[in-house]
Amino acid sequence: MGHITRVHGPPPLEPSARPEGPVELATGGERPPSLYLLPAALQTIQEHIGWGQVTEANVMEQGGLLIGRAYLDAETSEPFAVVEQVLEAHTASSTAASIALTHDTWADLLARFDQLPPPAAGPPWRIVGWYHTHPNSIPVFMSGTDRRTQQDFFPGRDHFALVLNPQRQQWQAFRGAECVECVAVALRAPETARVPRDAEAAPDTVTSTSPPRGERVAPRRLRRSRGRMCRRAALLLLAAALAWTLYRVVAWIRRPEPAGRPIGEGDQWD
Numbered sequence: 001m002g003h004i005t006r007v008h009g010p011p012p013l014e015p016s017a018r019p020e021g022p023v024e025l026a027t028g029g030e031r032p033p034s035l036y037l038l039p040a041a042l043q044t045i046q047e048h049i050g051w052g053q054v055t056e057a058n059v060m061e062q063g064g065l066l067i068g069r070a071y072l073d074a075e076t077s078e079p080f081a082v083v084e085q086v087l088e089a090h091t092a093s094s095t096a097a098s099i100a101l102t103h104d105t106w107a108d109l110l111a112r113f114d115q116l117p118p119p120a121a122g123p124p125w126r127i128v129g130w131y132h133t134h135p136n137s138i139p140v141f142m143s144g145t146d147r148r149t150q151q152d153f154f155p156g157r158d159h160f161a162l163v164l165n166p167q168r169q170q171w172q173a174f175r176g177a178e179c180v181e182c183v184a185v186a187l188r189a190p191e192t193a194r195v196p197r198d199a200e201a202a203p204d205t206v207t208s209t210s211p212p213r214g215e216r217v218a219p220r221r222l223r224r225s226r227g228r229m230c231r232r233a234a235l236l237l238l239a240a241a242l243a244w245t246l247y248r249v250v251a252w253i254r255r256p257e258p259a260g261r262p263i264g265e266g267d268q269w270d
Contacts, residue, residue, distance in 0.1 A: 014123055016071035019082060021187040027172050028183030032073070035129075035160050035173050035184035036082045041066070044086040049133050049166040058166045061099035063089040065109055067116065069123050070158040079158035083129040084119075087112050098145060099132050101153075113245065129160030134146040140165050140172040149178045156258040160184070188221030 019036050024108065026033075037045075045051075050058040067085040072078070087109050093100040116125055130149070134140055140163040150161050155177035164171040173184035200225065 001125065013070055013072045013079060015074045015076050015077075015249040018080065019187060019254060022190075023185045025171070025186040026183070027185075028181065030037035032076070032080075033080075033185045034080050034175055034182040035081070035162075037184065038068075038082065038084050039187060039189040041068070041083045041086050041127070043217050045131060045162075045164070046166075048086070048088045051163060051164075051166045052169055054167055058133065059135050059165070060096055061094040061135060062089070063094075063099050063101070063130060065127050065131040066131060066160065067125055068128045069119075070126065072129055081143065081158055083128060085125070096135060097138065101149065127154075128158065129154050129162070131162035132163065133164050133166055135165065136167060136171075140164065140170050140212065142174050142203070144229050147179050150174070150179055 009226040019038075020034070024039070026044065026163065045064075048063050066081075066083045067087060068081055068083040070079055070081045073080060089099075089101065089105050093102055113127065115123070127206060130153070132142065132146070142161060146161065146163070151157070154161065157176045159176060160182070161174045161179065163174070164172060171184075171214060174180060175182040175184050190217075
């Protein structure tokens, strides 16, 4: 249990500006978000719980740990957390209405947490909270058992709980020992630029997203331009030759008859 106490102890918070980016999902009202989920973390949660599906696994409660860093808002001095990774609780004992984080579950999760590579910059990783599902038709809220788990392991103002219903695609965030509802957002990954199919199919299309195709198209255009110029030059030479020949023929037809002379004595006749 000393290990759990160390992990969930008060973290050293560093002032920081809030993350920026397009929002994928949001929960709460107009208040500033207290919890941010980066795209990779959101994807891991959704894949684990079968978001938007009905599977053999997600009709039972599922859960895991939220891994990230906690900060103080640079302007308001209020704490907030950024979830960057997720650890799924594979060994949790669960039913359709409950999930039990047993000693073996904690041992497995904490061992995997200790094996995470340290972040490249900023404060170290810490467990900023947990997530679990209320499947089927159960609404998203913190039950009495959920509240006791939060108070025992995640009592800080910078500790959070996410409750999700994968079938109904609903979720809500809660903070601290009092399990107060708070605003959480999931940031969307930037969209990757794609080349339109028309551009991919057209051999003469050059786009900034496909320089190799542009390198092949430019010489092809040059060869076609040169071919057109050669054909035009040949046609001009042929037209000039025909015009000259026609001129010579007309000149020969219209030539004057030679002037006659009287027959003289020196003329020979057969």
